[in-house]
Each structure stands twice: as structure tokens, then as C-alpha cells.
Amino acid sequence: MPDIMDNVTRIGVSLEPELLDQFDKMIERKGYVTRSEAFRDLIRDALTQTFVENEEARVCGTITLIYNHHKGDVKEKLTDIQHEHHDLISSSIHVHLDLERCLEVLVVCGKARDIKDLADHLGSVRGVQNGVPVMLSSEITEHEHPHDAASDHHH
Numbered sequence: 001m002p003d004i005m006d007n008v009t010r011i012g013v014s015l016e017p018e019l020l021d022q023f024d025k026m027i028e029r030k031g032y033v034t035r036s037e038a039f040r041d042l043i044r045d046a047l048t049q050t051f052v053e054n055e056e057a058r059v060c061g062t063i064t065l066i067y068n069h070h071k072g073d074v075k076e077k078l079t080d081i082q083h084e085h086h087d088l089i090s091s092s093i094h095v096h097l098d099l100e101r102c103l104e105v106l107v108v109c110g111k112a113r114d115i116k117d118l119a120d121h122l123g124s125v126r127g128v129q130n131g132v133p134v135m136l137s138s139e140i141t142e143h144e145h146p147h148d149a150a151s152d153h154h155h
């Protein structure tokens, strides 16, 4: 039975010494002060991944694009697609990396499926290199939200 103190539940985890040693080295490199905090983050990451695999889930995140603005009509195409999906895009950052290359980061909120489709659409424009969209759920947080309040709540 886990014991409950200060609104946390303590659990015991059994690990092979070698695995624990590797874990301790990793969390030290990353700057964690306690194993518990590192475990909590791993669990949150796993929960987030599972959550955003549901295409109907409401998520927020980013889509990162790198392109050469001299190549064809890449700029016009990207602008057209972004205007078509203005409801998904909260904000964007444009950085002129050098004489030719641009870096654009879009901050997006919406259904996971729509965000994936938008990232695919933007990435398929000729001359664009893009990463996989980064998606986070606003429902998995450090502190407790009442579930009903969290589902419709995004900033």
C-alpha cells in the first residue's frame, strides 16, 4: 500500500543497480536535484505522448520551419497556408538566419490531428525543411487542476 503524506503518494520502485546508476548519471547531467522530480518528469512526458496520440486531443505546441526565401514562391505559399489556418496559429516568430535562410516558429493550439495536418502541409512546400511538430497537453501540469476546469482552459 502506498502511504499518503502532504498530498503525494510514495511508491517503491525496484531497479537493477546498473540501470539505476545510468539513471542517476543522466539526471545529474540534466541538473535534477532529486530522483523523484526526474521520475515525475518522465511520467509526465509519457502521459503527454499518450495524450497527443489521440487525434481528437486539444493540444498546444510549435511547428518549426527552415527555408530559403529566395527559392521559388516558398514565402507566398507558406503565407497562404498560414492564413488558411489562422484559427490554429496563435503567434509566429521569424528569424533571418543568414542572407538566404529563414527560421520560422509557429505557436499552435488546436486538435492534434489538425496540427499534424498543418505541419505536413507546410513541410510539403518545396524548399522547406521542417521538424515534427512539438505538441504538449495543457492538461498534464505540475499542480492539480479540477478536471472539468482544465478541459476548456487554455491561455
Ligand code: NI
Residues within 6 Å of the ligand: 069, 094, 095, 096, 097, 101, 102, 103
Ligand atoms: Ni527571413
